[in-house]
Amino acid sequence: MLNRLFSMIRASSPRLRPDQRREQILGAARRVLEADPHRELTVDLVAVEAGVSPALLFHYFGSKKKFQYAVIEAAAAKVMLRTAPDLSLPPADQLRSGIRAFVRSVLEAPQLYRATLLMSAAGDPELRALHSELRQTFNGWVVHAVAGLGVEITPEVKLACHGWQGYIEQIILTWIDEPKVSPAALEHLCEQSLGAILTTAVN
Numbered sequence: 001m002l003n004r005l006f007s008m009i010r011a012s013s014p015r016l017r018p019d020q021r022r023e024q025i026l027g028a029a030r031r032v033l034e035a036d037p038h039r040e041l042t043v044d045l046v047a048v049e050a051g052v053s054p055a056l057l058f059h060y061f062g063s064k065k066k067f068q069y070a071v072i073e074a075a076a077a078k079v080m081l082r083t084a085p086d087l088s089l090p091p092a093d094q095l096r097s098g099i100r101a102f103v104r105s106v107l108e109a110p111q112l113y114r115a116t117l118l119m120s121a122a123g124d125p126e127l128r129a130l131h132s133e134l135r136q137t138f139n140g141w142v143v144h145a146v147a148g149l150g151v152e153i154t155p156e157v158k159l160a161c162h163g164w165q166g167y168i169e170q171i172i173l174t175w176i177d178e179p180k181v182s183p184a185a186l187e188h189l190c191e192q193s194l195g196a197i198l199t200t201a202v203n
Contacts, residue, residue, distance in 0.1 A: 022060050022070070025050045029071045033109040040111060041071065069126055072116050076134050079105040085141050091148030096191055098141060103172065103187045110176040117169060135165055142194070151202060160201035164194050 028050035032041060039045070043064060047054045061067035083101045085094040106113045120131040142161050147153050168190045175186050 025057055026071060026074050033112055073130060075109060075112055076130060080137060091145045094145040099191045100187045103190055106172055107183055114173060114176055139165060156201040160197050164197045167193060
């Protein structure tokens with residue numbers, strides 16, 4: 001049945017430039033995740049959503065691993081755009097809005113976020129580099145906003161900010177598996193925990 005469906009899709013799929021086809025497939029992956037954030041992102045699901053065959057998907061991305069990386073990379077870029085600080089806001093509001101935007105972005109595709117962290121922790125070099133870049137960028141914004149609050153940026157404060165990122169990553173992963181509090185409560189916990197951790201670094 002699936003083979004017949006994919007044959008019909010392939011016959012009706014319009015010809016696109018390679019870059020257009022890649023973007024079409026990545027867009028389909030985003031739609032699959034947004035429709036059901038807790039569903040596992042499989043090649044077959046994305047192929048059907050994109051209107052292409054799994055073979056064509058592999059043709060454009062090379063392998064399942066490379067496809068997953070491309071999806072994660074696109075999602076990371078989206079998170080960075082959403083969490084970029086609004087420099088017109090006071091530092092406290094920059095922190096608050098950036099943290100909330102980050103949590104909401106993650107909760108739009110929790111399985112993708114979990115896969116990113118787990119694959120990075122497993123030692124995948126490309127994902128480790130991507131995750132490190134994501135963390136460094138976000139941490140830079142946090143430190144900048146903290147400095148705007150009048151906090152002296154000592155080595156201890158920088159270390160505390162890095163540690164806070166690891167903390168919120170872990171509680172978000174735990175929440176994904178056991179969502180026993182509301183998303184709003186999760187945002188509040190992530191936001192308030194930064195102040196608590198910084199208190200230990202400046203005293």
